[in-house]
Amino acid sequence: MNLYERIPNNVNLSEDKKLQRALEKWLPNYLDWWQQMGPDGFQQKDVYLRTAISVEPDGWANFDFVKMPDYRWGIFLKPAQPDAKIGFGDNYGQPAYQEVPGEFRNSLRRIIVTQGDTEPASVEQQRELGKTCPSLYDLRNLFQVNVEEGRHLWAMVYLLQRYFGRDGRDEADALLERRSGNPDKPRILEAFNQPCDDWLNFFCFTMFTDRDGKYQLSALAESGFEPLARTCQFMLTEEAHHMFVGDTGLNRVVKRTAQLMREGDVRELGGIPLDIIQKHINFWFSYSLDLFGGEISSNSADFFAAGLKGRYKEQEQYEDHIVAEQNFMMKVVEEEQLKDREVAMRNALNEVLRTEYVRDCEKGLARWNKTLADEGISERLFLPGSRFHRHVGEYAGHHFDIEGNLISAEEFEQRKAEWLPTIADREYVRSLMHPVVEPGKIANWIAPPATGIKGKPFEFEYVRL
Numbered sequence: 001m002n003l004y005e006r007i008p009n010n011v012n013l014s015e016d017k018k019l020q021r022a023l024e025k026w027l028p029n030y031l032d033w034w035q036q037m038g039p040d041g042f043q044q045k046d047v048y049l050r051t052a053i054s055v056e057p058d059g060w061a062n063f064d065f066v067k068m069p070d071y072r073w074g075i076f077l078k079p080a081q082p083d084a085k086i087g088f089g090d091n092y093g094q095p096a097y098q099e100v101p102g103e104f105r106n107s108l109r110r111i112i113v114t115q116g117d118t119e120p121a122s123v124e125q126q127r128e129l130g131k132t133c134p135s136l137y138d139l140r141n142l143f144q145v146n147v148e149e150g151r152h153l154w155a156m157v158y159l160l161q162r163y164f165g166r167d168g169r170d171e172a173d174a175l176l177e178r179r180s181g182n183p184d185k186p187r188i189l190e191a192f193n194q195p196c197d198d199w200l201n202f203f204c205f206t207m208f209t210d211r212d213g214k215y216q217l218s219a220l221a222e223s224g225f226e227p228l229a230r231t232c233q234f235m236l237t238e239e240a241h242h243m244f245v246g247d248t249g250l251n252r253v254v255k256r257t258a259q260l261m262r263e264g265d266v267r268e269l270g271g272i273p274l275d276i277i278q279k280h281i282n283f284w285f286s287y288s289l290d291l292f293g294g295e296i297s298s299n300s301a302d303f304f305a306a307g308l309k310g311r312y313k314e315q316e317q318y319e320d321h322i323v324a325e326q327n328f329m330m331k332v333v334e335e336e337q338l339k340d341r342e343v344a345m346r347n348a349l350n351e352v353l354r355t356e357y358v359r360d361c362e363k364g365l366a367r368w369n370k371t372l373a374d375e376g377i378s379e380r381l382f383l384p385g386s387r388f389h390r391h392v393g394e395y396a397g398h399h400f401d402i403e404g405n406l407i408s409a410e411e412f413e414q415r416k417a418e419w420l421p422t423i424a425d426r427e428y429v430r431s432l433m434h435p436v437v438e439p440g441k442i443a444n445w446i447a448p449p450a451t452g453i454k455g456k457p458f459e460f461e462y463v464r465l
């Protein structure tokens, strides 16, 4: 097999015998994993997909019909900048790391493995969704997201195999062994073990959980370990579409719900009531907030000091890249009360990144609320307070209402059905999920998209069944 011909890349794979050998061993296992855990029931169908073929801004992707197992998962890094420097932390201004610095080897490997683990996890979570797609357009978008998450796994595996020797190869194998939601060998992060088995969950996942990915990748795109920075910079190009799928998907659900609200009872008319949409927002937003890690974190301080993980738009947004003196005020729970606490800024960087993320999510909410207003509906959707329903960090183990006020465990238990999807809510949503696969047709609970893909109309046959 001429590996480097099958794998589009700009990492000089044809010259790198060691990497070729590692990939040759890994590739059949990856393809097995894809067959077992990738989209169920559609492996032999032609799908109109985008494939990354270069890193040129104006011609990086090719659109054509492909069967998913034949997708050309490639390895692309943004081109290197001559004289790249470490952009923050204790070694600010020194030459960027081109190889893994020994003292940061474990931290870096952990960062890469944690990111890498999310990529196949999401494919596993979404593997049954194709069977209930609301349209061929949506089906194609699902598969686009899936193959690109597969490519992101490749991107992380490349870093592990190329820069971490034996342990890197073992970690690359382990990435194909864990399984989302499996109690014995779960994925590393909890949001990636939650079932994502209907399309409302899928749109929330791509809106909120993929958006966490954007912020993590952005922070790693600043990394002083240059191969990681350049890999993440290119992944962000693809990630934008995933969030588009979630953001516009939810907007279309909201639009349809609003139309049905004007006509009568949304449930009777077969739509998704606004309160169920709100509960799904609450669920996925809170789980996604957990992905940023603890509010007070010595890891975040260490990663920043070492120049491994920066802040969002570190170079563009900030002047002080050392951040040795600044402090950050946050709320913590002390003696069953919320109190202000000042912590060193470097220890608060998870919270700083989370705050950027929340601001970005708010823009989505504003778009959906505009849709409600345009449809003449006075109700509004909102983001829960960021202490609500948390399982990681300062607020884990305490209970908060939807606005973030501290409440008792009993009160939370009594009111949680108001805030989070109940089994009945989930069953109701699932009862609406019937496949619509005729070109140009759409399920009743969602509005069609404003435009199609790559200049094609909505009626285009995006997947040939």
Ligand SMILES: [Fe+2]
Residues within 6 Å of the ligand: 119, 148, 149, 152, 213, 239
């Ligand atoms: Fe990804």
Ligand SMILES: [Fe+2]
Residues within 6 Å of the ligand: 149, 210, 213, 239, 242
């Ligand atoms: Fe993604």
